Amino acid sequence: MADHSHYTCFNNPYLTVPSFRDVEGTVDPRTILRADSRLELEIGFGRGRFIRERAMAQKDVRMLGIETKRKLVYECAERVRRSGIDNAVVMHGDAREVLARMAPDGCFDNIFILFPDPWWKARHRKRMVVTDGLTDHVVRLLRQGGHFFVETDVDFRADEYRQVLLADPRLSPMGDKGIVSDNPFGARSSREAQAMELGMPVYRMLFCRK
Numbered sequence: 054m055a056d057h058s059h060y061t062c063f064n065n066p067y068l069t070v071p072s073f074r075d076v077e078g079t080v081d082p083r084t085i086l087r088a089d090s091r092l093e094l095e096i097g098f099g100r101g102r103f104i105r106e107r108a109m110a111q112k113d114v115r116m117l118g119i120e121t122k123r124k125l126v127y128e129c130a131e132r133v134r135r136s137g138i139d140n141a142v143v144m145h146g147d148a149r150e151v152l153a154r155m156a157p158d159g160c161f162d163n164i165f166i167l168f169p170d171p172w173w174k175a176r177h178r179k180r181m182v183v184t185d186g187l188t189d190h191v192v193r194l195l196r197q198g199g200h201f202f203v204e205t206d207v208d209f210r211a212d213e214y215r216q217v218l219l220a221d222p223r224l225s226p227m228g229d230k231g232i233v234s235d236n237p238f239g240a241r242s243s244r245e246a247q248a249m250e251l252g253m254p255v256y257r258m259l260f261c262r263k
């Protein structure tokens with residue numbers, strides 16, 4: 054593992070990553086991505102495998118990624134740069150705060166949240182990402198016919214997410230009451246790839262914006 058003990062607040066590169074904290078007021082993804090059509094959002098991209106694979110496979114799509122950990126943003130931005138990907142922008146921020154001030158409504162074609170909640174214990178519930186509060190903004194930001202794709206390997210979290218998504222009258226469940234057997238987006242996150250390699254179950258939920 055890399056030794057980062059020599060970093061201070063003056064030379065720590067993680068502190069220089071683009072952050073939504075530096076964007077005041079309304080966040081307009083069309084300005085950040087310098088485009089106004091076929092925009093997609095990934096929340097909590099982690100190591101960034103999905104956003105990079107998706108951006109490389111879909112050249113006509115522009116991808117925006119939000120991640121709370123600055124180190125992961127820095128590392129993903131480096132990988133994006135080294136791979137010559139010019140249709141993905143990754144930024145630091147907490148989706149629960151950023152989505153609330155994102156506009157305009159209907160600006161994204163697809164929104165992805167993949168394996169968001171590694172926290173098992175009841176006291177970790179307050180950090181949950183897929184809640185009705187966040188879903189309210191996700192749905193508002195999806196265009197008509199756009200998709201919300203959520204994955205997890207935790208069975209009880211899958212049930213909780215599905216209940217939140219089924220309860221939103223603006224969403225239509227795809228597959229079997231919202232559960233689909235395959236990932237239709239031609240890209241996999243590290244966590245999905247790892248779960249599949251280990252033969253662990255992956256719960257995939259796909260909903261369409263009415």
Ligand SMILES: C[S@@+](CC[C@H](N)C(=O)[O-])C[C@H]1O[C@@H](n2cnc3c(N)ncnc32)[C@H](O)[C@@H]1O
Binds near residue numbers: 101121169243
């Ligand atoms: C278990 S990891 C999964 C990473 C990746 N999506 C994957 O499937 O490999 C969850 C990621 O979500 C990020 N995250 C958690 N809460 C978040 C939030 N409110 N806003 C943005 N990112 C968040 C975490 O920092 C972490 O990198």
